[in-house]
Amino acid sequence: SRFLRRSGPERNGVTGGNGGGPAMALEARVDVLVVEDHADLSEEIVSYLQARGMTVRAADCGRAMDAALAVRRPDVILLDLGLPEEDGVLIARRLMDADHTGIIVITARGRVEDRILGLNAGADIYLTKPLDMRELEAAIGSVMRRREKALEPVPAPAAGPWRLEAARWRLVAPGGGMISLSETEVRLLSPFFETPDAIVDRQTLAERLATDARSIDLLVHRLRRKVELDAGQALPLRTMRSRGYAFVAPVEV
Numbered sequence: 001s002r003f004l005r006r007s008g009p010e011r012n013g014v015t016g017g018n019g020g021g022p023a024m025a026l027e028a029r030v031d032v033l034v035v036e037d038h039a040d041l042s043e044e045i046v047s048y049l050q051a052r053g054m055t056v057r058a059a060d061c062g063r064a065m066d067a068a069l070a071v072r073r074p075d076v077i078l079l080d081l082g083l084p085e086e087d088g089v090l091i092a093r094r095l096m097d098a099d100h101t102g103i104i105v106i107t108a109r110g111r112v113e114d115r116i117l118g119l120n121a122g123a124d125i126y127l128t129k130p131l132d133m134r135e136l137e138a139a140i141g142s143v144m145r146r147r148e149k150a151l152e153p154v155p156a157p158a159a160g161p162w163r164l165e166a167a168r169w170r171l172v173a174p175g176g177g178m179i180s181l182s183e184t185e186v187r188l189l190s191p192f193f194e195t196p197d198a199i200v201d202r203q204t205l206a207e208r209l210a211t212d213a214r215s216i217d218l219l220v221h222r223l224r225r226k227v228e229l230d231a232g233q234a235l236p237l238r239t240m241r242s243r244g245y246a247f248v249a250p251v252e253v
Helices: 039-051 062-071 088-095 112-120 133-151 183-194 202-209 213-231
Strands: 031-035 055-059 076-079 102-107 125-128 162-165 170-172 178-180 237-240 244-247
Touching: 031 039, 031 062, 039 055, 039 133, 055 062, 076 088, 076 133, 088 102, 088 112, 102 112, 102 133, 112 125, 112 213, 125 133, 162 183, 178 213, 183 202, 183 213, 183 244, 202 213, 202 244, 213 237
Parallel strands: 031 055, 031 076, 076 102, 102 125
Antiparallel strands: 162 170, 170 178, 237 244
């Protein structure tokens, strides 16, 4: 298939049920729903994931996906954006609050704008075709770990300010959790600590980071995920529609 990067021997298979073969390195069997209208790619994904010990079903459009969801909620949905009848981005948006179901976008749309659109629509991970099956399996494992963490009881937010230690390349959460930052992430956060309570527009951030305004949304999305995973707290960097971003919590430089 022109949508698949070959990474080793693979087998043909059916598009539903359980598969044999060696189990993947996750304790429980993972339930996956593949929403892809290219039959050959769908079959190859189903076959590979079944061989890795997962329970896999397939659907070729939004209506077929809804029918599958009515029977059973999967752990992870692999979602193609270029579906017939209903666009995959619209499907991702209505799946966002679906019982912590993980969403991995698999698509031929590789532009930064498309990545931002997919991630903002609710995708956990965005993979472009042609796919490497090993990368897809790793992505599913990553989403499952995030999902399990999200289902854990969430402690009440700790009192106190967020602290940016730019010289040490880190952000310190109120509870003491430390998040290591890249140079780009430090430069992204600095304006919010220099002028607390201010709304910083995307163009200002883009100029500081020498990038375009659309890329800022992707950087913010990644940083939010990073902070949530590393510190167990949501980054209080709020999107202010048509205006920019604001840090809506006490800060300390």
